[in-house]
Amino acid sequence: MMRTFLTLLLILTALLTQAAAPPQLLLDVACFRNEDQVVKGGVVEIYATVSGQALTYMRRGPKMFQAAATVTLEVIRPDGSAAYQETVTLKPPVLRDTTAAIKNPISFQKRIVLPDGTYTLRGQVRDQYRAGTASITDLPLIVKTTATKPTLSSVVMLAKPASRTVAEANNFIRNGYSLTRTPGGFYSRGAEKLNFYAELYNAPIGQPLTVRYRVRTVGGAKDAASATSPITGLEGRPTPVLGQLDLTKLPAGEYVLTVELRNAKSQVLSSQTAKLRYNPADYAPAGAVMP
CATH class of the missing domain: 2.60.40.10 (Immunoglobulins)
Incomplete structure (x- = not known):
């Protein structure tokens, strides 16, 4: 009887604590x-x-x-x-x-x-x-x-890859891409890929460019995951910058994504960072519902 009472008390305390949280x-x-x-x-x-x-x-x-x-x-x-x-x-x-x-x-x-x-x-x-x-x-x-030099916009963390769309313009579409954000850069159970979107402005036309992106633990000096991809600058309009990294081999933790635009000599022309958190043991539905 005492064990049952204590169990009920613990459950009630947990529920009250959750209810009191802002x-x-x-x-x-x-x-x-x-x-x-x-x-x-x-x-x-x-x-x-x-x-x-x-x-x-x-x-x-x-x-x-x-x-x-x-x-x-x-x-x-x-x-x-x-x-x-x-x-x-x-x-x-x-x-x-x-x-x-x-x-x-x-x-x-x-x-x-x-x-x-x-x-x-x-x-x-x-x-x-x-x-x-x-x-x-x-x-x-x-x-x-x-800025008049090649510049990257903010990096947007996505729950799934950006996709081309012909839908009417709305707050979820940029540069012709439909973007499903992952709130707070949080990737959880079922998330196998990190996806991101950014825009390049003032791209040097006719020059070979490369986008290098990597993930490191907060304060870390070693890449936990990285990739590169060529990019062709668009004249007179923003150039979409898209990327994807595998999360399945990463341990749970907090990371920093760094996206770099490099020229043919591997010199960094512009870079941006974004924070993310990965916890495959937790659950958070991708693409929160709009009101």
Whole structure:
């Protein structure tokens, strides 16, 4: 009897601890050159993802439970004023049973144009069905689009390879490619490949170029995985830079992806980095659902 009581107490404590946890917000941001020459500044893509695990699920009908989170996104100038602000309500998919181990995340993506400068991207998330629960996430944001030399854009981590599309333009399409982001650069159970997308600007036309990309542990000096591929610069428009690396031979951990553009002499013309996390023992659905 005492053992049963202690087991129930431990389960109840775990459930209460999870319920008391604030909602979790992941922010991803990427900067691209603005192809509209009339509008000054760069294109900034903000990708906000709320985990479904810490949200409160309310009954909506027989065997129907749903949560809701209010997300406020702000881009703040150095003087404290807001260059952009928006509040959205995100609702994860309906569950038939609130004890389900897997509660899908929900994402919101916004594409805005900002003048060159230094900003802070701030996201605040609140659980609509539980008062007093909120968390705030800040990220530094630098928009710089005036370079005239070959330059790589931000690197976007993808849950699956970028694919050509003829669909109507939307926030998930860049340069004719449909992009499915992996929130927070997190690769989990079932993810065998790391995929990424970037853009090359001011490409030297007629010169042989190579893209070299590698993954190293945070602070490591040895490549855990690497690959190279030739690339042909496009004249007058951005050149897509796509890549893929095998994850199956990597141990779980945190890594840094480095993407380098090299010339025929193997000199680095431009480089960008992105952080990622790999945990094959965990589960996170790829391609969070849009509201």
